[in-house]
Amino acid sequence: MAGVSVQAFRRQGRRFGAGLVCSEMVSCAGLHHGSERTLGYLRLASDERPLAVQIFGSEPALMAEAAVLVEAAGADIVDINFGCPVRKVTKTGAGAMLLEDAERACRIVDAVASAVEVPVSVKLRRGLENGSRACLDVGPRLVDAGASSLTLHPRSARQMYSGRADHALTAELVERVAVPVVASGDVTSRAEAERVLETTGAAAVMVGRAAQGNPWVLREVLLGGDEQPSAAEVAAELVHFVRETARELGERRATGFLKKFYGWYLGRGRFPKPFAQELVRLGSTEAVAARLLAAAPGADELAGRLEDEAAARGATDTTLELPVSAYGGG
Numbered sequence: 001m002a003g004v005s006v007q008a009f010r011r012q013g014r015r016f017g018a019g020l021v022c023s024e025m026v027s028c029a030g031l032h033h034g035s036e037r038t039l040g041y042l043r044l045a046s047d048e049r050p051l052a053v054q055i056f057g058s059e060p061a062l063m064a065e066a067a068v069l070v071e072a073a074g075a076d077i078v079d080i081n082f083g084c085p086v087r088k089v090t091k092t093g094a095g096a097m098l099l100e101d102a103e104r105a106c107r108i109v110d111a112v113a114s115a116v117e118v119p120v121s122v123k124l125r126r127g128l129e130n131g132s133r134a135c136l137d138v139g140p141r142l143v144d145a146g147a148s149s150l151t152l153h154p155r156s157a158r159q160m161y162s163g164r165a166d167h168a169l170t171a172e173l174v175e176r177v178a179v180p181v182v183a184s185g186d187v188t189s190r191a192e193a194e195r196v197l198e199t200t201g202a203a204a205v206m207v208g209r210a211a212q213g214n215p216w217v218l219r220e221v222l223l224g225g226d227e228q229p230s231a232a233e234v235a236a237e238l239v240h241f242v243r244e245t246a247r248e249l250g251e252r253r254a255t256g257f258l259k260k261f262y263g264w265y266l267g268r269g270r271f272p273k274p275f276a277q278e279l280v281r282l283g284s285t286e287a288v289a290a291r292l293l294a295a296a297p298g299a300d301e302l303a304g305r306l307e308d309e310a311a312a313r314g315a316t317d318t319t320l321e322l323p324v325s326a327y328g329g330g
């Protein structure tokens, strides 16, 4: 998820049991121009793996070039974005726009799959317009062009995130291709994951928004149970997330980036409402961490343990100075 799936988020997902995590989408044009910010998306560490890195663009040659960089940075899968509904992306002919341009979409997949050794997967929406079934036409053609798996978020681009994901379409896609299909959309619990897997025949489910500020949902999806985290666990996990993000993005960027996460972690009735707003107003990540630790007895020890475990994995080394990294991460 763009603006969400930073390294700290991916590592957290892995710690809570996710079998595969994915990067934010990375612009192939940005990589081509050597944009420092874009190259920063390719800082990957071994404790995130298995990991997919997602690229977007509309030019097959540039997408292939980006895929080579992604593979060299250590990704286990190159994922291609044919789902992004945001105008800034679709107006360049990329993202969901490619659902209506199957010929170009196939040329992109072919170019990318020919350029790398690792598997290539594709993320799709159902189509551009409400009710579109474009994914059922384009999906099998993408497999013929070299896609090793497909992930379907069965909403239209126009829908953005409104309504429900129509997983009846996921079931139809599963029938039409011989590769694994991953179901994305509205999986928020183990019961929902089971329902989607049973009714679609999908090989896996992907959890997106439900994991924002709530990695415990991954544990629930995998193992069941309705065990809620204690206040100390929530505070400690957020403190660790804040610290990892500050190491990853640097203090200045992290301070702004993290603001949306406070409500995600501290909401759900876990802490009184004004607390997240109080954190948003604090000027440094260490001030946020100190306030959180003061708010929940026992959080300090838990956060210390998370930090020690991360250090043991080599995950606390700052990687900021590395432009592109196949950094071992322990």
Ligand SMILES: Cc1cc2nc3c(=O)[nH]c(=O)nc-3n(C[C@H](O)[C@H](O)[C@H](O)COP(=O)(O)O)c2cc1C
Pocket: 001, 002, 003, 004, 024, 025, 054, 081, 083, 084, 123, 153, 184, 185, 186, 187, 206, 207, 208, 209, 210
């Ligand atoms: C903030 C945000 C950013 C997203 N960014 C991406 C992205 O970069 N690439 C992508 O394939 N999907 C992206 N998505 C879509 C999700 O991967 C997922 O398909 C969608 O949110 C539905 O699943 P969910 O109900 O589990 O969230 C994004 C979703 C959100 C909410």
